[in-house]
Amino acid sequence: MGIGSLDEDALHLILSHLNRADAHRLSWTSRSLRVLAQQQVLKDVTLSSSFHQVVAFCEYILNDAPDLLQLMRALRVQNLMKSPDQRIRMMPEHDHSANDLRRGAALLADLLQQVPALHTFSLHYAEVWMHWEPRIVTAISSMQHLKELEFTDIGPGVSDTLRTLQSNPTKLSLADVRGLQSVPHMWRMDPTGISLPSVRILSAKVRYHLPGAPDLARIFPNAREVYFGDGSTPQFLVPSLGQLPEGERVPVVDWPSLEVVRGTGTGLKYWKNAHPIHCLELLRPLGKNDGSTFEMAGAGGPNAAWEREDALTAVRNLQPVVLLVTLSARLGHRYLRSLFTTSRRLRYVSAGVWEVRRYQTWLSDLVPWLSAFEEALQRLQGREIVCITIRFSILPEGHPLSEPMDSDPSTPKSYAGALELVVYLLRQWAGDIPSLRYLSLEVRPASKDFRAGASTLGTAMPLASSQAHGTASVSNKLPRPGECESFWWKFGQDGTPRGGTPIPIAQGERIARFLCSPRYHWEENLDTQLNEDLSVRDSLH
Structure with a gap:
C-alpha cells in the first residue's frame, strides 16, 4: 500500500508528526503530498539567510498563496539588516539601497497584517525594520493571539509596540544586536505606560537599553523566570551608595513572582530581590587555572578570581x-564550602x-x-x-x-x-x-x-x-x-x-x-x- 493511496485525514496525521524540514523533504516525493506538506511547512516559518529571502517569501505568500496565510502559527524574521545610519561596511549580500529596504519592510508589514492566528513571532533588528516601515509596529501590536514574542535591537519602536500590544504573551525575549554589524544607537526602552502582566518567562539579554530593575518588576509583575544572559556586564542600573537606604549596599527590588533567575555572578551581584529566589543558574563557569597562567575573564573561558567572588555575592543576595x-x-573545598x-x-x-x-x-x-x-x-x-x-x-x-x-x-x-x-x-x-x-x-x-x-x-x-x-x-x-x-x-x-x-x-x-x-x-x-x-x-x- 503506497503513501499516495492514503486518504487526506491519514496524510494530515502523518505530516502533523513531522518537523518543518522533514515535511518539506516529503513534499517532493509525492504530488498528493505537495499541498498538504506545504501547509505543514508554512505553519512554522524561519527566515534567517538574507534580506532577499524575506522579500521573496513575502512576495510569494502574498501574491501566489494568500489562502495559506491563515495557517501560519510561527514566524521568525532573523536576517541581518542595515541601519539607516550604519557606518560599518556591510558585506555585499547584506548591502541594500534605501528603496529596497523600504519596499521589503512594506511587504513584511503587509504580511503581518494578514496573519491573525500567529502564536509566535520573532523580529531581529526590530528598530531597523520599524524605521523603514512604521506600519510594522501597528501590525504586531494589533495581533490578538501571540504567546511568544522576541525582539532584538530595543528602542522607541519596540517600546511603542509593547505599549499598545493587544496580545497576552507568556514568553518575551528582548536582546541586543550582537557582532560587528550592531546597530550604532543609544536608544533605551521607554517604560512609560508599558505593563505586561501575562509574561511568565522573560529573557532580557540587553546590556544598556532596558530600564532598571524596579521598572522591569513593574512591567512584568507576574514573571516567574528571568534569563539575563551570560555576559559579564551588569544587567541593572546600579545607583551610587549615597542613593541607597542607610545600611544597604545593594539595591533591593520587590519582585515577588520571581522563582527562577539565570545570569552571571557579575551581573547579579549588584541586585537583590526582596523575596528569596527558588532557583538560581549561574551561566558562566566558575573556573580556576592550574597556576601556570594568569587568570583572565574571557568571553568563553574560565572566570577570573573576582568572578568567583561575584558568584558568592549573587548566591548570598538571592538565597536559592x-x-x-x-x-x-x-576548585578547593574552602571555596566550595563558601x-x-x-x-x-x-x-x-x-x-x-x-x-x-x-x-x-x-x-x-x-x-x-x-x-x-x-x-x-x-x-x-x-x-x-x-x-x-x-x-x-x-x-x-x-x-x-x-x-x-x-x-x-x-x-x-x-x-x-x-x-x-x-x-x-x-x-x-x-x-x-x-x-x-x-x-x-x-x-x-x-x-x-x-x-x-x-x-x-x-x-x-x-x-x-x-x-x-x-x-x-x-x-x-x-x-x-x-x-x-x-x-x-x-x-x-x-x-x-x-x-x-x-x-x-x-x-x-x-x-x-x-x-x-x-x-x-x-x-x-x-x-x-x-x-x-x-x-x-x-x-x-
Whole structure:
C-alpha cells in the first residue's frame, strides 16, 4: 500500500508528526503530498539567510498563496539588516539601497497584517525594520493571539509596540544586536505606560537599553523566570551608595513572582530581590587555572578570581533553594564550602565539571574534585543537601583533544568501561554524605565552549539504552548531540544501606522538577513532600 493511496485525514496525521524540514523533504516525493506538506511547512516559518529571502517569501505568500496565510502559527524574521545610519561596511549580500529596504519592510508589514492566528513571532533588528516601515509596529501590536514574542535591537519602536500590544504573551525575549554589524544607537526602552502582566518567562539579554530593575518588576509583575544572559556586564542600573537606604549596599527590588533567575555572578551581584529566589543558574563557569597562567575573564573561558567572588555575592543576595552551576575541577573545598553555605536555604546542587571532558582521564580528573566536594559538604554544620546532580561533557570521537596524552595501562580503553568506573565511584562517594537522598549523573556531548550544560530546567533526550533499562545500564556508544546519558540513585536513611539504589530516569526527572519548583519547601522533609505531591507520588511506587 503506497503513501499516495492514503486518504487526506491519514496524510494530515502523518505530516502533523513531522518537523518543518522533514515535511518539506516529503513534499517532493509525492504530488498528493505537495499541498498538504506545504501547509505543514508554512505553519512554522524561519527566515534567517538574507534580506532577499524575506522579500521573496513575502512576495510569494502574498501574491501566489494568500489562502495559506491563515495557517501560519510561527514566524521568525532573523536576517541581518542595515541601519539607516550604519557606518560599518556591510558585506555585499547584506548591502541594500534605501528603496529596497523600504519596499521589503512594506511587504513584511503587509504580511503581518494578514496573519491573525500567529502564536509566535520573532523580529531581529526590530528598530531597523520599524524605521523603514512604521506600519510594522501597528501590525504586531494589533495581533490578538501571540504567546511568544522576541525582539532584538530595543528602542522607541519596540517600546511603542509593547505599549499598545493587544496580545497576552507568556514568553518575551528582548536582546541586543550582537557582532560587528550592531546597530550604532543609544536608544533605551521607554517604560512609560508599558505593563505586561501575562509574561511568565522573560529573557532580557540587553546590556544598556532596558530600564532598571524596579521598572522591569513593574512591567512584568507576574514573571516567574528571568534569563539575563551570560555576559559579564551588569544587567541593572546600579545607583551610587549615597542613593541607597542607610545600611544597604545593594539595591533591593520587590519582585515577588520571581522563582527562577539565570545570569552571571557579575551581573547579579549588584541586585537583590526582596523575596528569596527558588532557583538560581549561574551561566558562566566558575573556573580556576592550574597556576601556570594568569587568570583572565574571557568571553568563553574560565572566570577570573573576582568572578568567583561575584558568584558568592549573587548566591548570598538571592538565597536559592536550587543552584545550577559549572565548576572547575581545580576548585578547593574552602571555596566550595563558601558556595554551599552562602544560601541557608540550599538543598539541591546541579554541578557541571568544567575540565572533565575525556573519558580516558575521567577518574584522575574527578577524584580530587569529589574529595573537595565531600569535604565541603561535611562542614555544612547542619545544612542539608538532599540532592546532587553531577554533569560531565564528553568530546566526540576523533576530536584532537579526545585522545590521552600518555599510554598508561590503567587508562580505560572504552567509553563504557570508563563510565562504569565513574558510576561505581560516585555511588561510593555519595554513600558517605549523610543528608543525601538522591544523586544523578548526566553525560552529554561537549558544547563549543566545553561546558557541561545544565539540563535540570530544560529538556534532553535520554539514550535509548538508558531509557530502556532504567538507570542500571551503561551505553557502549558516546551520546550524540541532543542526547544525554542519565543515571539516578536513591539513598536510604536511618541505618539503611547507603550504596544507592538505581531508580528509573523518569522518576528521577520528576523529583528534580519538583525540587526546582516552588512546591518544594526547603524546611520540610523531602520524602514526605514527594509522597504528598500528585505529580511525583505515582512514580515512586
